[in-house]
Amino acid sequence: MAVDTAREEKALLNVTNRLVDAYGEAHTVERVEAVVGAVRRRFDGHKVREFVPILVERIARRELAPAVANSNIGHVNIEKTSAIPLGDNSNSGEGNLPDTSSRLKALARDKRVLGGVAAAVVLVVVIAVATTGRESNSGPVTAGPAQLTTVRGVVGSEKLGFFEDPKVAEALAKHGVKVEVDPAGSRQIATSVDLGRYDFAFPSSAAAAERIQRQRGVSGKYTPFSSPMAIATFKPIADLLAQAGVVKPGATTTFDVEKYLALAEKGVQWDQLEGNTTYPVRKNVLVSTTDPRTSNSAAMYLAVTAYVANDNTIVRGEKAEDYAVSRISRLFTRQGFTESSSDSPFKEYLAGGMGPTPMVWIYEAQYVDAAAHGQLKPDTVLMYPSPTVLSQHTVVPLNDNGDRIGKLLSTDPELQGLAAEHGFRPSDASLFTKVAADHQVPVIPNLIDVVDAPNYDTLEHLLDGVAKAYN
Known part of the structure; x- marks a missing residue:
């Protein structure tokens, strides 16, 4: 009643x-x-x-x-x-x-x-x-509407726009469900969020999902879509870094992580770059990230830079972990304040321009989604790190309702298409490439310069090492 x-x-x-x-x-x-x-x-x-x-x-x-x-x-x-x-x-x-x-x-x-x-x-x-049971001529009025089952989830903040899309809500309602989500950093989801309040967790990496599975004793998981990590910048910045040998222009712009790491280790500042008249700022040449202690996107940045710092080899063992941390921790600690999730830095990039945020580490999906919704400025540039890493957005069902959502997101054609409209790469790659082409976003359809993230325990050790460097 x-x-x-x-x-x-x-x-x-x-x-x-x-x-x-x-x-x-x-x-x-x-x-x-x-x-x-x-x-x-x-x-x-x-x-x-x-x-x-x-x-x-x-x-x-x-x-x-x-x-x-x-x-x-x-x-x-x-x-x-x-x-x-x-x-x-x-x-x-x-x-x-x-x-x-x-x-x-x-x-x-x-x-x-x-x-x-x-x-x-x-x-x-x-x-x-x-x-x-349809609409009256004065507005949408229905008789005896079917009850929707409300399913609650906690998701990486970069997926909030997807779940808030009315078309996504309508597609889910066709299956009798209404999804309500709270955003959080993916590492927060895995470490500090009270998951007892939710039906599913939806972090942005397989490593965070694995930690949740271990803690909750869950064996099932779904990966409805993925997104490679990328760097959002501006044309004057890309041109400057091209002169410095860090960026390679082309049909798609690539960012040499090894050359960047060498530059950053020397503490080079923007105003020290030869021929710099467009961005003569006295601050370190750094990619802005989120906080690695809370956010998956920063953990993915750590995975890539640690691989390069470890002589382009996956980090294994305590000795390799310590060496990698000694080289890459300053990439984080020199940034100053960092956000806990990926949504805020990208919004600052869109709103503030290259002044406060010349380069920001993002999910490719964020850039494509912004292009699809007319939010990009004319001089924005999407750069692909070489190498990059693939972020596997993974649903961990915490009960039967959560399992239902994982299946729907992974198998329903309409939801897969809507994921592509929000910039994610679903199982059918053609859905994503069509969205990118429609909105004239230069993307790499078939990424090959991709490294594997370290295993769960190694990544945790690396993150702990960087966290100690903040102190």
């Missing part, structure tokens, strides 16, 4: 908003609200509620519309609606309305309650709702 009441309240709020829009020039908002409230009170005490918002809207429209108010249309005396045998809703359910035919006959018979034209209006509404 509480759910039905909430649904009726929401429907009546929508009714009020529509009436304000329709009659705002003739009546004040207070007048419209008063009419809706007065009409609604005429239905107090009736057990069957599914038609109340429809009837309230129809009657309120007649009272508010000048043409109707001055006509001789029969008055609806709702105070006598006890004569209408509405019955109870014991037989109502999804696709099974209460005895509609008997109601229609009763409505047609009861001349004490409905005037001729008003009765016809109500009959049309009831018949339309009972037979189709």
